[in-house]
Amino acid sequence: QVQLQESGPGLVKPSQTLSLTCTVSGGSISSGSYYWSWIRQPAGKGLEWIGRIYTRGSTNYNPSLKSRVTISVDTSKNQFSLKLSSVTAADTAVYYCARAIVVVVPEAFDIWGQGTMVTVSS
Amino acid sequence: QSVLTQPPSVSGAPGQRVTISCTGSSSNIGAGYDVHWYQQLPGTAPKLLIYGNSNRPSGVPDRFSGSKSGTSASLAIAGLQPEDEADYYCQSYDSSLGAPSVFGTGTKVTVL
Numbered sequence: 001q002v003q004l005q006e007s008g009p010g011l012v013k014p015s016q017t018l019s020l021t022c023t024v025s026g027g028s029i030s031s032g033s034y035y036w037s038w039i040r041q042p043a044g045k046g047l048e049w050i051g052r053i054y055t056r057g058s059t060n061y062n063p064s065l066k067s068r069v070t071i072s073v074d075t076s077k078n079q080f081s082l083k084l085s086s087v088t089a090a091d092t093a094v095y096y097c098a099r100a101i102v103v104v105v106p107e108a109f110d111i112w113g114q115g116t117m118v119t120v121s122s
Numbered sequence: 123q124s125v126l127t128q129p130p131s132v133s134g135a136p137g138q139r140v141t142i143s144c145t146g147s148s149s150n151i152g153a154g155y156d157v158h159w160y161q162q163l164p165g166t167a168p169k170l171l172i173y174g175n176s177n178r179p180s181g182v183p184d185r186f187s188g189s190k191s192g193t194s195a196s197l198a199i200a201g202l203q204p205e206d207e208a209d210y211y212c213q214s215y216d217s218s219l220g221a222p223s224v225f226g227t228g229t230k231v232t233v234l
Contacts (some may be wrong), residue, residue, distance in 0.1 A: 047160075
């Protein structure tokens, strides 16, 4: 049974770079046809899709964040990562990593991590 | 503000049927893109409830059902139970946004 777990600093200073890692257990990140994605949720608000990386390395980002986002994958560690630069208080949110199945359009997020709270504050 | 609009809240007594709408436009649901639904219990990550408009993943009770018509989609919960009290989100694709996924505004379901 595949499981996802986010990790990274819970506090980031304004203008710095937020860095999170999602560790995949119970299966290989390289097997199958999946998108490995990041989604965030500010407190009391809705879900916002950040971006995704395909098993073979191609990426897509939310246009509203594209200039600041980088998603990468490390198959040797069975992990994928999120970097969000030049953060402000508006980036304070719970960040989820998720696996998306590709057989439908849009992809459906069938497995989620538990989420990690990131606060942007000095 | 999302391009997929949901009512902020719906409520019902145990055993009742409630429906949640997800209203879009010709650039998303109306263009034929699939709609998925997620349930988010308090303090937890979202869970896939319905995919491809009307399909339930293994383990999801059959009292949850989804449908799509025109520029809208709906999630119905039959025989409402206390454990159904949660936030529900629809998800689809919008060709005008340039982002592969867009979520609805979310609906809080309260069991009276």
